[in-house]
Amino acid sequence: MAEPAARLCCLGWDFSTQQVKVVAVDAAMKVFYEDSVHFDRDLPEFGTQGGVHVHQDGLTVTSPVLMWVQALDLILEKMRASGFDFSRVLALSGAGQQHGSVYWKAGASRVLTGLSPGLPLHEQLQACFSIRDCPVWMDSSTIAQCRQLEAAVGGAQALSCLTGSRAYERFTGNQISKIYQQNPEAYAHTERISLVSSFAASLFLGSYCPIDYSDGSGMNLLQIQDKVWAQACLGACAPHLEEKLGPPVPSCSVVGPVSPYYVQRYGFPPGCKVVAFTGDNPASLAGMRLEEGDIAISLGTSDTLFLWLQEPMPALEGHIFCSPVDPQHYMALLCFKNGSLMREKIRDESASCSWSEFSKALRSTEMGNGGNVGFYFDVKEITPEMIGRHRFSPENREVPAFPKDVEIRALIEGQFMAKRIHAEGLGYRVLPKTKILATGGASHNRDILQVLADVFGAPVYVIDTANSACVGSAYRAFHGLAAGTGVPFSEVVKLAPSPRLAATPSPGASQVYAALLPSLSRESCPSPRGSWSESC
Numbered sequence: 001m002a003e004p005a006a007r008l009c010c011l012g013w014d015f016s017t018q019q020v021k022v023v024a025v026d027a028a029m030k031v032f033y034e035d036s037v038h039f040d041r042d043l044p045e046f047g048t049q050g051g052v053h054v055h056q057d058g059l060t061v062t063s064p065v066l067m068w069v070q071a072l073d074l075i076l077e078k079m080r081a082s083g084f085d086f087s088r089v090l091a092l093s094g095a096g097q098q099h100g101s102v103y104w105k106a107g108a109s110r111v112l113t114g115l116s117p118g119l120p121l122h123e124q125l126q127a128c129f130s131i132r133d134c135p136v137w138m139d140s141s142t143i144a145q146c147r148q149l150e151a152a153v154g155g156a157q158a159l160s161c162l163t164g165s166r167a168y169e170r171f172t173g174n175q176i177s178k179i180y181q182q183n184p185e186a187y188a189h190t191e192r193i194s195l196v197s198s199f200a201a202s203l204f205l206g207s208y209c210p211i212d213y214s215d216g217s218g219m220n221l222l223q224i225q226d227k228v229w230a231q232a233c234l235g236a237c238a239p240h241l242e243e244k245l246g247p248p249v250p251s252c253s254v255v256g257p258v259s260p261y262y263v264q265r266y267g268f269p270p271g272c273k274v275v276a277f278t279g280d281n282p283a284s285l286a287g288m289r290l291e292e293g294d295i296a297i298s299l300g301t302s303d304t305l306f307l308w309l310q311e312p313m314p315a316l317e318g319h320i321f322c323s324p325v326d327p328q329h330y331m332a333l334l335c336f337k338n339g340s341l342m343r344e345k346i347r348d349e350s351a352s353c354s355w356s357e358f359s360k361a362l363r364s365t366e367m368g369n370g371g372n373v374g375f376y377f378d379v380k381e382i383t384p385e386m387i388g389r390h391r392f393s394p395e396n397r398e399v400p401a402f403p404k405d406v407e408i409r410a411l412i413e414g415q416f417m418a419k420r421i422h423a424e425g426l427g428y429r430v431l432p433k434t435k436i437l438a439t440g441g442a443s444h445n446r447d448i449l450q451v452l453a454d455v456f457g458a459p460v461y462v463i464d465t466a467n468s469a470c471v472g473s474a475y476r477a478f479h480g481l482a483a484g485t486g487v488p489f490s491e492v493v494k495l496a497p498s499p500r501l502a503a504t505p506s507p508g509a510s511q512v513y514a515a516l517l518p519s520l521s522r523e524s525c526p527s528p529r530g531s532w533s534e535s536c
């Protein structure tokens, strides 16, 4: 096998909240190089914590754009110092933390197209941004702008039908609206607005890179069915916004060759292609190689569900984005705040702080828990917006407590049944070929995965998603090389490592949960909707 330095490859980048990461993937879909620059540790002069600045109001959260630029300088220098052979890079793509926005000052495009290979990027781009502290996804200071936007388009459900989500504080349109309202001069001096993903792509392109459909779906501005900017949303947020955004493009677009800056300074081949960058979650979906009917569940501090949808049903919970790998389909994201911290609390209270006791309780109780059902929200839940612990007896009476073993199963079954109900509320359907891809801390507990397989009636696989956004970006770069050939993404990446089977549904599981789910659905998803055309 050729030495790592000599292998033809694609690069996958991730401009995430805390770091910039890169992986190199060869034609056998094997990761053979990875590197990262950690903002807090490697660029301490910017004074971030977790890559961000939380402002005095506790609501505004920003990151310095020049920190991101300098991080790219640093990581490229690290790669060069390690002997990485840039001349073998066929294409590159990447991801950025979703919803964040970058404001290029009038005249910046001339600097971007005329970069001097003798200088680092951050020295040349110092004066190119009209806003130096960019709003990021952790910001929640735009509730007023959210209400204004929903009012302008006919309400929360109308906005969800149009853009895939009701108004969320972190979504970019509301952030732009706040900047226009509170800093009109900076807004007037802004010639281009990028997402973090398209900003990063612009650095490699040496010109403004368009926003892709998938990450653009996280702005409350893109009409996700027709994949055009929603004029009513643009008008409600800020004037002349469409010209500052530029037209969106399909996520699999080859947006151009890499800038000569990288050819001359680092030795990239002149023909190295830049494939549109996208959001970190869409890139992760690509990295996990989700296919139609599959679900990916990240069981972490909060639990996150990634769904592949053909016929989405926009709702007041969750987010529907254009798919990053199939222009005809969609993906959905559902976040559940009460994840591992809730599981750890019940473990401490009902299993003597022991996971093995916790697992023993799951093994010693029956599927369906004898009709005892529970919802456990010690912090205010996002999906649905509820708080507190709610336990119901088989007679559907609320009760104050369960025996310890019953409590443990009620927690896990309740968490997974709620996920299935809300997923189906967005239009998801379990198919015969459905795979559940589990990742995150709790995915190491086989007994928890067994409950997951039983509730969904589908096999559960475990995957390592440590670099899923980067790896997904490298996969998308390979897919970009096949642009115009009609070869599907799944075919391009078929050599990638397969997930490991961890649990299959127990006999009779479908019947048990088919009996329980409808009653739960009325509790936790009260407004049944029809298809997109019926509910929007």
Ligand SMILES: O=C(CO)[C@@H](O)[C@H](O)CF
Residues within 6 Å of the ligand: 016, 017, 096, 097, 098, 099, 137, 170, 218, 279, 280, 281, 319, 333
């Ligand atoms: O806000 C989010 C998704 O809607 C987060 O997952 C960010 O993408 C993290 F960067």
